[in-house]
Amino acid sequence: MYTRQDFEKSAQMLMQQPGDFSAWEFYLGNTAQWGDYPVFSHVGREHLRSQFIRDVEALAVFFKNELKLQAQDCFTIFMPTNAEGLIAFFALNKIGVIVNFIHPLLSSDKVSAIMDFTGSKGVMLLDLFVPGNLELLKKKGVPAVIVNPKQYAYPDCIMCPREEKTAAMLSDAGVEHYGWSETVAKYAGQSVENIPHGLKYVCVYMNGGGTTGESRTIMLSNTAINNQVYMLGSPDVPTEPDRVGVDTEICAMPFFHAFGLCAGGLSAINLGHKGVFLSKFDAEAFVRLMKENCVSEFNGVPNMYKKLVATPSFDCDALANVKKMYSGGDLVSQELCDKMYALLRKHGSDAEFCAGYGLTECCAACVVNPLWKNKFGTIGLPLPGLRVEIWDDHKNKLPYNTVGEIAISGPIVMDGYLTEAREKDVGVYIDDEGVRWVLTGDLGKMDEDAYITFIGRKKRVIIISGYNVYPVDIERLVEPLPFVKECCAVQGFEGKSPIIRLFIVPSEADGERSAQDTYVRSLIAEKLNRFSVPRDIRYIDALPRTKLEKIDFMSLSEFEPKKI
Numbered sequence: 001m002y003t004r005q006d007f008e009k010s011a012q013m014l015m016q017q018p019g020d021f022s023a024w025e026f027y028l029g030n031t032a033q034w035g036d037y038p039v040f041s042h043v044g045r046e047h048l049r050s051q052f053i054r055d056v057e058a059l060a061v062f063f064k065n066e067l068k069l070q071a072q073d074c075f076t077i078f079m080p081t082n083a084e085g086l087i088a089f090f091a092l093n094k095i096g097v098i099v100n101f102i103h104p105l106l107s108s109d110k111v112s113a114i115m116d117f118t119g120s121k122g123v124m125l126l127d128l129f130v131p132g133n134l135e136l137l138k139k140k141g142v143p144a145v146i147v148n149p150k151q152y153a154y155p156d157c158i159m160c161p162r163e164e165k166t167a168a169m170l171s172d173a174g175v176e177h178y179g180w181s182e183t184v185a186k187y188a189g190q191s192v193e194n195i196p197h198g199l200k201y202v203c204v205y206m207n208g209g210g211t212t213g214e215s216r217t218i219m220l221s222n223t224a225i226n227n228q229v230y231m232l233g234s235p236d237v238p239t240e241p242d243r244v245g246v247d248t249e250i251c252a253m254p255f256f257h258a259f260g261l262c263a264g265g266l267s268a269i270n271l272g273h274k275g276v277f278l279s280k281f282d283a284e285a286f287v288r289l290m291k292e293n294c295v296s297e298f299n300g301v302p303n304m305y306k307k308l309v310a311t312p313s314f315d316c317d318a319l320a321n322v323k324k325m326y327s328g329g330d331l332v333s334q335e336l337c338d339k340m341y342a343l344l345r346k347h348g349s350d351a352e353f354c355a356g357y358g359l360t361e362c363c364a365a366c367v368v369n370p371l372w373k374n375k376f377g378t379i380g381l382p383l384p385g386l387r388v389e390i391w392d393d394h395k396n397k398l399p400y401n402t403v404g405e406i407a408i409s410g411p412i413v414m415d416g417y418l419t420e421a422r423e424k425d426v427g428v429y430i431d432d433e434g435v436r437w438v439l440t441g442d443l444g445k446m447d448e449d450a451y452i453t454f455i456g457r458k459k460r461v462i463i464i465s466g467y468n469v470y471p472v473d474i475e476r477l478v479e480p481l482p483f484v485k486e487c488c489a490v491q492g493f494e495g496k497s498p499i500i501r502l503f504i505v506p507s508e509a510d511g512e513r514s515a516q517d518t519y520v521r522s523l524i525a526e527k528l529n530r531f532s533v534p535r536d537i538r539y540i541d542a543l544p545r546t547k548l549e550k551i552d553f554m555s556l557s558e559f560e561p562k563k564i
Contacts, residue, residue, distance in 0.1 A: 015233040015270070018226035018411070023203055023266065024056070024094045025194060026226045030270045037245030040083050040275040042152035044292065046245075052087065058187035059091035062178070067122055067143055071096030071195045074205065076120040077255070078102045078111060078129070080279035084147045084180060085255050086265050088124055093203060093222070096195035100205040101256035103547060104129065108136040115140060118205050118217060118418065127166040134173055143176040149279070151180060202415055206258050208360040216427070217418035218360050220258070227411040228262045228363035229270050231383040244272035247323075248293040250286060252278040252300055257548060258364035259328055263299050273297065281549070283311040290318040298322065301329035302336060303549040305353075309339045319347040324371055328356045328364070330550050331454065331472065333479050337376060355379050357454055361427070361438045363412045367452050378451040379444070386410035390446050391439070395429070400448050403455055403470075406440045413438050443470070460553065462491045464498060464531040471553070474502065474534070477527055478520055483511050488543050490557040492536055502534035503556055505543055513539060 016029045031049060038046035063069045075097050079085050089099050100118045102111055104125070111133070115123065124145040125133065137144050146166060170177040195201075203222040207215065249268040253260030268275045273296070276289050281304055289295065295318065298305075305327060308314045322344060332355045340353050356368035357379035367388060369380035382388040389397050390404040398404040407429075413436050416426040429437045443455035456472040463469070471489035478487045485507040492501030502520070517537045524533050544552040 015230050018223065018230045020223070021226060022093050022096070022194060022201075022222050023225050024090045026222075026229070027090065027266070027270055028053075031272060034244045034272050037272065038274045039245070039269055040086075040152075040277065041248070041293065042083055042277070043150075045152060046274070047083070047152060054188060055087050055184050056090045056094065057191045058184045058189075059088060060094045061187040061190045061192050062183050063091055063097065064095045064192050066178075069095065069097050069121060072098060072202065074098045074100050074118045074120045076100040076102055076111075076115055076118070076123040078104055078123055078125040078133075079147065079255075080104050080126075081251055081254050081260060081265075082147075082149065082277050082279055083152050083275075084124070086269075086275075086277075088145075089204075089255070089261075094194055095192060096201060098202050098205055100207075101261070102207060103254070103256050105547065108133050112136055112139060114207055114217070115142075117420075127163050130166050130169060134169065134175075137170070137175045138173050143178065144170065145178050145180060145183065146170070147180045204258075204261070205418060206360045207256070208258075218258075219415040219418055219424075220360075220363060221415050224363050224412045224414065225262060225266065227385065228365060229266050231385060231412070232263055232267045232365060233271055243296075245274050246294050247272075247296040248274045248276055249297045249299070250276050250278055250289050250293075250295055252281045252286065252304065254548075258360040259299070259358065262363045263326070263328075263358075263365045268297070281307075283307045284313060287311060287313045287316065287318075290314075290321075291316065294321045296321055296323045298325040300325075300327060301549050302327055302332050303330070303545065305332075305336060305340060309336065309343065315343055315346070317347055319344055319349050322349045322351045324351050325353045326356055326368065327353065328358060329548060331355075331476070333476075334376070335480060357406075357442075357452070359438070359440055359442075361414045361440075362408050362410075363414075366408050366412070369451075375449075375451050377453065378447075379454045380452065381450055382408075382452075386412070387435075388446075388452065390444060390452075395431075395439075401445055403443055403445045405458055406442045406444045406452070407437050408440060409435050409437045462489075462498060462500060464500065467529070467531040469500060469532045471500075473528055474500065474524060474532055477524060478502065478504070481520070481523075483507055483516055486543055486551075488551050488553055488556055489534065490553050492558045493561045494535060496561045499535040500532060501536040501538065501556075501558075503543065504537060504539050505541065506539050 036048050036050050039049050039052040040047055075092050077085050077088055077099055092099050100120055102114055122143045127146045127148055201222055202219045203225050204220045206218045208218050251264040253264045255261045276293055337353055344351050352371050352374045354369040354374050356365055358365040366386055367379045367382055387409040389407050391407045392398055392404050416424050416428050419426055429439055441458045443458050444452050446452050455470050460471055461468050474489040475487050478484055483506055484504055486505040488503045490501050492499050521533050544555045546552045
């Protein structure tokens with residue numbers, strides 16, 4: 001079991017102070033102490049720090065000298081999680097260009113709108129995405145960098161050309177295009193100066209839901225991202241010198257989400273872990289990578305872990321290497337915890353399965369259960385250097401164990417939401433003392449030990465007869481029942497009156513539904529209150545999910561009575 005002393009020791013050993021560095025400079029400073037070691041592995045081929053730096057430097061020369069990108073220009077990365085995305089991020093960051101990460105499965109119309117709004121001056125995408133986005137590329141009229149997904153599986157990555165068919169298609173369409181391998185080969189061994197970075201420089205645009213549920217483009221600075229990586233590194237177990245480049249993290253969360261970029265890719269490589277990139281989560285592929293590498297850490301959302309524990313091959317000796325696992329983005333059930341711990345202990349791992357919480361507006365990770373004192377049912381403690389408080393609707397701090405909105409302040413707070421006028425601090429609350437806060441739109445409560453319990457989205461609160469009903473309370477009560485696999489409580493309507501509607505994914509195809517409904521209602525009435533009792537219970541095969549594997553409660557909810 002890890003102790004607070006481990007935490008304090010590791011905070012001094014592993015990470016330099018974030019300072020006024022670019023993300024690229026921060027990475028170089030953190031890893032210089034370990035010399036040459038494998039930064040990442042792709043299809044069993046390891047790629048050393050020297051090769052990684054070579055490719056970043058070459059691509060930075062290309063972006064600056066050939067594409068003529070300047071500091072605070074914007075460039076779009078339209079790809080799944082892969083090594084090329086991380087290398088391109090660092091190359092652009094080195095010369096001060098803002099990276100605009102976009103979900104690779106968004107429609108062309110949506111991608112076009114985001115690129116227009118951010119003023120993107122180029123795009124990088126996989127060659128297999130070109131046919132479906134050819135009209136987009138023609139319309140945008142900006143250069144495209146084309147990546148072959150087999151790139152780093154080759155003995156010499158710069159000898160992996162684009163598909164000739166893809167290149168011909170782009171040429172016929174009049175699209176200015178460049179192949180990754182040819183570009184890296186052309187500029188290999190060259191370098192450009194780092195652009196001096198300060199607090200004013202935006203590093204990344206993340207396209208997220210916003211704290212009110214409205215889709216927004218979030219501006220994250222170098223300072224915010226470096227501080228996030230530093231905070232995540234502080235409570236880590238000290239990495240022994242002979243484990244650098246050996247201890248591995250499977251980066252399965254996408255880089256177009258701050259959790260995947262900061263808590264995944266950037267955190268892993270800044271700590272000297274070897275990264276393995278999984279472009280699309282698949283439990284069998286994940287297990288295969290575990291068996292091929294010494295995987296010491298997982299980061300993911302609960303549905304990923306549910307899929308893993310339901311996969312027979314996950315019950316394997318490779319679990320002995322695991323030191324820690326973190327889960328965010330949704331609630332972790334007691335059943336999932338029990339299954340995960342049973343598998344870990346069976347194979348000799350004393351790893352902790354720690355729930356956490358964050359949002360893109362604060363680089364994705366703000367609160368986490370520490371390894372030395374993991375309190376189930378909570379989302380943990382604020383990361384070092386953050387202020388996390390529970391506020392009422394008038395922005396007053398609430399007492400312990402009182403439900404209110406989670407408010408966060410610290411060096412990881414966003415610069416604001418992007419606007420046409422490029423103002424700063426839009427979406428950030430500045431108090432009378434000049435302190436910048438993000439009001440998360442999430443409800444929680446803090447106990448006397450500063451552990452926070454997540455209650456739910458503020459807008460997800462259902463008001464029945466003037467009483468606040470929290471769907472999470474209902475779900476926590478119902479999901480452990482033996483006939484329930486998953487559940488989701490939402491707002492519905494009977495006539496003009498709001499009601500609680502409960503969707504249940506049953507653990508068995510058949511069952512005494514009427515008796516189960518009666519038991520669920522009596523349990524909720526006994527443990528919660530009569531306002532929380534669902535008037536409508538529906539059984540479905542599966543809950544809808546977002547592209548990030550979160551339960552899509554919005555698609556199940558009714559927000560107004562149906563018009564007759």
